[in-house]
Amino acid sequence: MENASTVRFSSCRGVAFEIKPHANPFAVVTTDQNRYANAEREGTSSRFRLPWDFMRNASKVFPTSIQHSMSRASSHFCDLDSDNEEEEEKDDIFYLEEGGIKEGNEEHSETDEKAILASSASKHSEKPQQPPVPKKRASRLSIILLDQGLFTVYKRLFVLSLFLNVLALVLAATGNFVYARNRAALFSIANILALTLCRSEAFLRIVFYLTVKLLGNSVVPLRIKIAVTSLLQSLGGIHSGCGISSIAWLIYALVLTLKDRDNTSTAIIVVASTILSLLCLTSAAAFPLVRHLHHNVFERVHRFAGWTALGLVWAFIILTISYDPKSRSYTDNLGSKLIKTQEFWFTLTITVAILLPWLTVRRVPVDVSSLSGHASLIKFRGGVKAGILGRISPSPLSEWHAFGIISDGKTSHMMLAGAVGDFTKSLVSKPPTHLWVRTVNFAGLPYLVNLYDKVLLVPLVRGFAYFYRF
Structure with missing residues (x-):
């Protein structure tokens, strides 16, 4: 084991990140x-x-x-x-x-x-004792943004996706990318599609499954496996980058529309402006300081503002396709035009990816027992494949919480929830008899253990779980 190269990954409360490698992790x-x-x-x-x-x-x-001796776990x-x-x-x-x-x-x-x-x-005695200088307290924002460093995989993917979009936007604005200039709204919808797939539980299950099947062979170099693991655990960077980029493209599309005011309708401008406002509100709620201090607010704004924006995107597409600038009216022959546009298929894919997990929501009986005042053990019926994570909720439209699943793969499975928030504390003080679940579980960091020949799992406190690859 002395010559073995090791890499350490950490997962906490459904969020995973990479920790820099160390020569001897047990030193x-x-x-x-x-x-x-x-x-x-x-x-x-x-x-x-x-x-x-x-x-x-x-x-x-x-x-x-x-x-x-390496970078500590991020408190954010x-x-x-x-x-x-x-x-x-x-x-x-x-x-x-x-x-x-x-x-x-x-x-x-x-x-x-x-x-x-x-x-x-x-x-x-020679020098009078100076009162101790109070240590400057680090702000919550600096802890959230900088605690894990400036060059994590998540932030690299965020910068990369944002850079590519800005580059295309600049080329379109300077007349060197005519297609993007004429289809700016399409590029905004395409970014929304990308960010939706990065958070789609069903889509990611397929991606993780194919990754393990294709790269799980021992012939594949360890560096490739490590790089893919880091990438799959940091897809949130693409999600965030595409979210900002969709706003930029929509602003650009609105500017072009206002310049050509005679060839569009007021309804189209109003709908596009409303979509832009909702996207800005969603992005503001997802800002790290707001998200981690007011998580329920973030979750509800993200959900309901996103659903409203999706409905308005459908209205925007229908209005745009059916509007005739020459007659300044809307045509009735919509079906044949609609299925020929890329905007329609992109928006349809977004809708399916968002609706699919909600179609699998069920209220199931649970058996909750408190191992201590700091944690609860939630038991469910039915086996689940190893490495899968699940979401539970006391009220499906308000909040969802992700936990790792322990299962024999046959008759039952369990979740261990630490009492750190209002919901998880209520599991200890007032154990429920039923909880809402999504039957489409998602794959996370534990699922990727199948990529490696040898693995050592090290469960730690505060919800962390490190695993080392040899």
């Missing part, structure tokens, strides 16, 4: 040991700690758990209150010149220790 690294080792190699001055410093910082000298995926936890005080370390007291197994005389204590006391 115990203590900072103090490294400092002392470097000092001994360089022959520089050694350090001495007072006895009460050892007691106060015993957890640093004798670590009780494995310390992670779990608890945003991590900035309330004050960091431990820095060690009070006295630097002694070479020839003085050395650290290790050497014994120190009482005279030397008294001399050091007297020296430190005189230093403190």
Whole structure:
């Protein structure tokens, strides 16, 4: 296992992200040991700690758990209150010149220790003690946006999808992309189609299944498998990038329409403007700070504003196709024209992808037991394939929550829900007898274990689950 290359992925509350690889993920690294080792190699001055410093910082000298030396788990995926936890005080370390007291197994005389204590006391008495400077508290926005770094796979995909759309938009505006200039509304709908497929549970089940079938062979290089795993767990970047791009294309289409005001109708402009307003509202609700602090607001705005916008897209397509600029009226011969347009087929695909999961919503009996005051175990009837995740809800139009599924694949399956929010806490305090579920479950990070020959699953606290690939 020493020469094996390892990559670590993490999943929390339905959101997955990549953590930078480490040479030895199970190594115990203590900072103090490294400092002392470097000092001994360089022959520089050694350090001495007072006895009460050892007691106060015993957890640093004798670590009780494995310390992670790589990037820590982002609090924006779990608890945003991590900035309330004050960091431990820095060690009070006295630097002694070479020839003085050395650290290790050497014994120190009482005279030397008294001399050091007297020296430190005189230093403190000479200068008045300064009140501790309060540490600047990191804002929630910085935690959400920057905690996992600026170059995660999610953010790269976001930038890539946005860049390609901006490039095409610039070419269209400068007259170098005539097709896009004449079909700006189509490009807006195409971006909506792309972002919908990135969140379609049925579509992603097919993508994950084909990925495992095509790349699950041991002949496929590990780097390719790792890259594909990172990509599939970060499709939200494409979802977000296409959402912003659809707004940009619709604004461009409206500008062109207003310039050619004589060849369009007021109804078309009003409908397009309303769609634009709804898309802007949906994007604003999905902004990380709003989404993670007011998740229910985000979910409801995203759902109902999205449904309203989809209905208006259908109205926009019908009005646009049936309008005759010469007669300034709407024609009745709509069917033959409608099926020949790309806008119709794109919007039809969007509608099917959105409706399909809702057609599988069912209210099912559950058996909820509380293992402790911090978690609940939810049992369902019927087996589920390993690696699949499911969504449950107390009220299907209000909120949905995703959890990993444990199943024997035959008679039953279970979900373990930590009590971290209003809904999950109510599962402990008031266990329900029935919950709403979507019978079309979605594939997540655990499903991709089938890509690799060897895997080590490491369940951790706060809803995380790391897996290492060898």
